[in-house]
Amino acid sequence: MTVRTRIAPSPTGDPHVGTAYVALFNYCFARQHGGSFVLRIEDTDSARSTAASEAMILDALRWLGLAWDEGPDIGGARGPYRQSERAEIYRAHAEQLLAQGDAFRCFATPEELETMRREQVARGETPRYDGRGLRLSAAEAEARAGRGEPHVIRMKVPGEGVCRISDRLRGEIDIPWAQVDMQVLLKADGMPTYHLANVVDDHLMGITHVIRGEEWINSAPKHQLLYRYFGWTMPELCHLPLLRNPDQSKLSKRKNPTSINYYRAMGYLPEALLNYLGRMGWSMPDEAEKFSLAEMLAHFDLDKVRLGGPVFDIGKLDWLNGRWIREDLDERAFADRVAEWAFNRQRLEPVVPLIKERIEKFTEIVPLAGFLFSGLPAHDEDAFVHRKLDKEDCVRILQFVSWRLDALDDWHRDRLFAAVEALAEPLGYKLRDLTAPLYVAIAGSPSAPPLFDAMALLGPDLVRARLRHALVHLGGPSKKQTKQWQKEFAALDPGPWPSVGGK
Ligand code: GLU
Numbered sequence: 001m002t003v004r005t006r007i008a009p010s011p012t013g014d015p016h017v018g019t020a021y022v023a024l025f026n027y028c029f030a031r032q033h034g035g036s037f038v039l040r041i042e043d044t045d046s047a048r049s050t051a052a053s054e055a056m057i058l059d060a061l062r063w064l065g066l067a068w069d070e071g072p073d074i075g076g077a078r079g080p081y082r083q084s085e086r087a088e089i090y091r092a093h094a095e096q097l098l099a100q101g102d103a104f105r106c107f108a109t110p111e112e113l114e115t116m117r118r119e120q121v122a123r124g125e126t127p128r129y130d131g132r133g134l135r136l137s138a139a140e141a142e143a144r145a146g147r148g149e150p151h152v153i154r155m156k157v158p159g160e161g162v163c164r165i166s167d168r169l170r171g172e173i174d175i176p177w178a179q180v181d182m183q184v185l186l187k188a189d190g191m192p193t194y195h196l197a198n199v200v201d202d203h204l205m206g207i208t209h210v211i212r213g214e215e216w217i218n219s220a221p222k223h224q225l226l227y228r229y230f231g232w233t234m235p236e237l238c239h240l241p242l243l244r245n246p247d248q249s250k251l252s253k254r255k256n257p258t259s260i261n262y263y264r265a266m267g268y269l270p271e272a273l274l275n276y277l278g279r280m281g282w283s284m285p286d287e288a289e290k291f292s293l294a295e296m297l298a299h300f301d302l303d304k305v306r307l308g309g310p311v312f313d314i315g316k317l318d319w320l321n322g323r324w325i326r327e328d329l330d331e332r333a334f335a336d337r338v339a340e341w342a343f344n345r346q347r348l349e350p351v352v353p354l355i356k357e358r359i360e361k362f363t364e365i366v367p368l369a370g371f372l373f374s375g376l377p378a379h380d381e382d383a384f385v386h387r388k389l390d391k392e393d394c395v396r397i398l399q400f401v402s403w404r405l406d407a408l409d410d411w412h413r414d415r416l417f418a419a420v421e422a423l424a425e426p427l428g429y430k431l432r433d434l435t436a437p438l439y440v441a442i443a444g445s446p447s448a449p450p451l452f453d454a455m456a457l458l459g460p461d462l463v464r465a466r467l468r469h470a471l472v473h474l475g476g477p478s479k480k481q482t483k484q485w486q487k488e489f490a491a492l493d494p495g496p497w498p499s500v501g502g503k
Contacts, residue, residue: 003035004206007061007068008198010042011053014259014461015060017312018213018243018251021277025240026211027066028278028300038205039071041082042198044191049084052409060260064270065293070205078205083197090192093200093230094153094185102229103185105141106133107151129154129182153186155195155226163221168209168238169305173217180221195219199226207235211302214239238302241281244309251312262461263317266375267341271328272321280310290323342373350457354449369449372457376469377444384474386436386446393429394437395474396485400427401438402467403489405460413456420452426492441470 005026009019030037039061043049058073070076080086097103106129108116117127133141133154145151158177165173185196192200202210217239227234243251251258263273271292278296279289282305288295329337355369371377384394404419420438424431439446442463443454455463471477477485 001208002206003030003033004038004208005030005035005211006038006040006202006205006207008040008042008201008212009057010045010048010194011050011057012045012048013053014261015053015057016258017260017263017273017277018258019057020061020064020066020260020273021243021280022211022213022240023061023066024064024274024277024296025282025300025302025305026209027068028297029209029211029302030069031297032300035208036069037066038076038078038207039068039081040201040205041072041084042194043082043084044194044197046084046189046191050409054082056261060264063264064260064274066274081205083192083201086197086201087191089204090197090200091186091190094192094196097155097185097226097229098153100229101156103153103155104133105136105145105151106154106184107136107141107144107149108132131182133182150188152184152188154182154184155222155229157182157222157225163224165217165220165224165237167217167220168236168302169307170239173220175218175221177221179218183222195222195226199223199230202235203227203230203232209238210235211238211240214242238305240305241307241309243280243312246311246313248309248311256312256314257461257465259461261459262465265459265461268317268321269324269337272324273317275324276312276317276320280312281305281307290320290327354453354457358449371443371445371448372454374444375462376466377441379440379444379470379473381474383440383446384437384470386433388433389429389436391474395471395477395481397423397427397429397434397437398441398467398471398474399477399482399485400489402464402471405464405467408460411456411460413452416455417452423492426488437470442466 007019007023007026009015027037029035039058041054041057043054054072058071061068068074070078070081072079072081075081083090094103098105113129116130116132120127120130134156136144141151157180160177162174162176163180165175167173183195184193186192201207220237224234245251245255247255249255253259257263260273264270274293275291275296278291278293282300284291284295284299291299325334351369351372355365358368359365381391385391386394389397400423401420404423405416408415408419420435421431424434427434435451436446439448439451442451442458443449448454458466
């Protein structure tokens, strides 16, 4: 058997370190067995998927040096590798299940399903789909579908008993069928859900080992059942432990930066980040802390992955990155890498318009624009307090701006300006006052080059991290304030931006 593994990111946001971690283990396993590593883009959620996110994910994985053998950018024998280009394949498979009697059409409207859920909750039951679509005869369902009535296709699920799935690291796991929903396979718009597309593609793309995060364990019964309905052999499953924050909670961007772009912008070396991810749940036989991708490949053993939640600790990553810089970069390589990181024409030229009119000598460049090339500024708390704003005002402003910018994906100067300006009136500040704490949070001082241009140049990762850093520094909002402000924020006219409330 030729091993084939895959990473299947959904392009709905920033390239996540968790994606790189799972990609790394899939990559090592495939390479080690002389197999192939496939990159597939799972973009069936058309409302949330973007081409920009896909491009960033590919770019981030490439930067890390995790090369794939087949993918949307390079093609391959089993493409297309973007699910949005495979709609017909999923539809045909959903219809096959309908014809076999393993799936059914459901015409319930979203409102009807909402009422059903509310009634279940009122009766003290766990809300779940009650199988109402099954009461329709096949002939009637076909007739209604023929008339073009909107509906979804759901899979049938056994009403009782236990589903036993097998996981390479965990052994057998029993999940009662009562906990498994009659999953929607094909949505009313004709697009598949994750479950159908994922199973069909893993099969058609010849994937032999599904190595993914443990958050997908609960999906495995549905997947196993789909393999059975189709009469296909299921790939071996291996669920990797989830990365955690130092407080053991699931790694989340509220507590730690999770975007690979952040680590890249902060000046980490890709080999150090990859090395650190390789230590998440796995270690070298000699427990060496520093190792290259080639060394990891030579010793990797999927069966030795430990299940305890590996902690992604930035302090440890810093230490490791320092070692890589000191031990592996000679002067030439160091200079090359720094130039590649930020000191190159491409990065410097856009800075020129921000500083040219403000300096008389080149020696003023670093004091004025150094913040564009630094990490998180050391703040002086007093610097935030402005003639018209006390500390609470500053926290409130930074929090609202932070929420507003979380939802902004087009990081253009004018969009940034419009997003922040739109907050001034509802929050009751003049724009001039509102931007004062932003200058301090982002540029480290109240006098700096134009704020919005600087934010555009710094990019979303560093700006968001600096806002979060300033909020933490100022003691952040209390729980009560957060609740109250979230309500206020949700009530704001979202303008051309999606509201962050539901995120
Ligand atoms: N699209 C899923 C994700 O975003 C893939 C999960 C899987 O590997 O099956 O993680």
